[in-house]
Amino acid sequence: MRGLVIAYVVLFSAAIVNSVWGAGEADKRFLASIEHLINIAANLGTPSEISLIGKPTSQSSTMDTHRSTSDHAVDGNTNGNFFSLSCTHTAPDNVGNPWWAVDMQQEECVGLVVLYNRADCCPERLAGAIVRVGSNPEYGQNPACMNRVPASPDERIEIACDKSGQYISVELPGSGVLTLCEVEATSCSGNDKRMSEETLLLNWLKRELETDNE
Ligand SMILES: [Ca+2]
Incomplete structure (x- = not known):
């Protein structure tokens, strides 16, 4: 929503710029640029899947x-x-904090991690597991996501995260067996990602206006 507001502000600004420069400057490229901007803004902050398959x-x-x-x-x-x-x-x-980790091979802002628990027996083994996201290859040093796996875990467990980094890890404190049948992740919809996109968007607009002004 905030992205759309920015897009409309930018559109309004573009109209003012156009009125100052005159109708001759409002060529097809500029109009195409505005359309591009609206498309970017419409997708701001929308969570998307981070594919972990094969990583x-x-x-x-x-x-x-x-x-x-x-x-x-x-x-x-x-x-x-x-x-x-x-x-x-x-x-x-x-014994001693069994863990699992995936290397996403680039930094990602991870909004949500989904764990698929074992379903044919012993789902309680995953109780209390900690999910971490960060760029330290010493996974245990990375920040923990907001909540742990609950005491009576379901077959599918959603862990809210909103942390950035290259690695996702799952750690079971103490002794025990760690089993994961699948791990999925979606990107952040939070301020970090949105601010990053807005900065890119505004830098892009600045370049377009400078080009038009030449
Ligand atoms: Ca699997």
């Missing part, structure tokens, strides 16, 4: 290299049955 993953340990590797959480399959071979599983004897 590099890792985990603190692996129970079974044939059935439970870390890449199973980003294979595009949300099936919660462990025996469908689409879930991760750390080693049962792993």
Whole structure:
């Protein structure tokens, strides 16, 4: 909404500029530029999917290299049955904060992380897990998202985040087994992303006006 308001302010400003410069300056390119601006503004702040499918993953340990590797959480399959071979599983004897992580390969503002829990047994194993987003490859040092996985987790868990960084990690405090059948993320709709887009938008408009004024 704020983006649309900016677009209309910019449109109004453009009309003033046009009246000062005269009708001869309002050529097709300028009108096309205004249309482009409105299109950008209409999409400001809209969350979109961050594709994690096939991105590099890792985990603190692996129970079974044939059935439970870390890449199973980003294979595009949300099936919660462990025996469908689409879930991760750390080693049962792993003590001390088992974790899983994905490298998004570029910095993203992550608004929401969705975890798909194991559905054929033991959903409580994921209780209390912490999701972090940041650019420190020491994942445990990155900021935690707003809420933890609840004490009685469902098969699909939404974690509000609004954090920026290259890595998403899931950490289970204490001892236990960490299993994730899929992890998905959507981008921020918050102020960080919006301000970044607005800055790009205004810089672009400035360049267009300077070009028109030559
Ligand atoms: Ca999967």
